Amino acid sequence: MCDAAGNATPTVLIDNDRVRVTRWHFKGRGDNTGWHRHEYDYVVVPLFDGVLDIKLAGGETVDAQMLNGVPYYRELGVEHDVRNGNDFECAFVEIELLEPRGESGAGIADLLKA
Amino acid sequence: MCDAAGNATPTVLIDNDRVRVTRWHFKGRGDNTGWHRHEYDYVVVPLFDGVLDIKLAGGETVDAQMLNGVPYYRELGVEHDVRNGNDFECAFVEIELLEPRGESGAGIADLLKA
Numbered sequence: 001m002c003d004a005a006g007n008a009t010p011t012v013l014i015d016n017d018r019v020r021v022t023r024w025h026f027k028g029r030g031d032n033t034g035w036h037r038h039e040y041d042y043v044v045v046p047l048f049d050g051v052l053d054i055k056l057a058g059g060e061t062v063d064a065q066m067l068n069g070v071p072y073y074r075e076l077g078v079e080h081d082v083r084n085g086n087d088f089e090c091a092f093v094e095i096e097l098l099e100p101r102g103e104s105g106a107g108i109a110d111l112l113k114a
Numbered sequence: 115m116c117d118a119a120g121n122a123t124p125t126v127l128i129d130n131d132r133v134r135v136t137r138w139h140f141k142g143r144g145d146n147t148g149w150h151r152h153e154y155d156y157v158v159v160p161l162f163d164g165v166l167d168i169k170l171a172g173g174e175t176v177d178a179q180m181l182n183g184v185p186y187y188r189e190l191g192v193e194h195d196v197r198n199g200n201d202f203e204c205a206f207v208e209i210e211l212l213e214p215r216g217e218s219g220a221g222i223a224d225l226l227k228a
Contacts, residue, residue: 013184013185014157014185014186014187016187017215017216018155018187018211018215019157019187019211021157021185021187023183023184041132043128043133043135043209045159045183045207045209047161047182047183068161069137069159069161069205069207070127070137071127071128071135071207071209072128073128073130073132073133073135091183093159093183093185095157095159095185095209097132097133097211099213101131101132102131
């Protein structure tokens with residue numbers, strides 16, 4: 001999902017028809033994902049207590065507090081560069097939902113009935 | 115997702131149209147989820163290094179080695195009771211995919227073309 005290279009390390013751990021699960025590892029303060037736009041809805045599970053400095057497209061920076069194992073969900077379209085805001089290495093697990101949103105199950109039944 | 119109560123503690127942290135994310139917390143050795151059958155495909159992100167003793171429907175027990183932040187994916191239909199196999203408290207995060215498998219995106223396009 002990277003458009004501009006950062007120096008954090010992404011490792012894809014699961015990749016199938018439904019999800020791509022990537023661990024992002026940041027060695028030290030300031031290590032970053034690089035600028036990217038999320039093409040899929042996603043869940044993040046932080047593996048540390050600390051801060052991510054998230055640079056947004058408008059120039060704003062958000063200091064996002066992370067708690068180990070406390071996840072958050074975001075919809076596709078988010079564009080940012082995520083930086084380690086801590087004096088220690090840290091990592092999170094990102095679960096991207098590869099299937100389009102809201103086009104499954106009942107949606108198909110509705111289409112076929114129409 | 116529990117059918118028979120265990121003494122591990124589930125906490126639902128995200129619940130929307132796409133995913134339900136639950137943290138399971140096990141205080142001590144032998145704490146368990148209770149018997150349950152997974153109704154959805156799911157990803158587990160362990161938050162510890164250690165062992166889960168997983169009792170399967172056939173009577174078999176599997177000692178599953180967990181590594182902090184190393185996820186695994188399972189399809190719906192799994193039936194088991196998951197127990198803490200460690201002398202310490204532990205937890206994992208479970209991400210259930212609430213939408214039916216393989217009925218989205220290209221699938222719809224194919225249906226409409228057919």
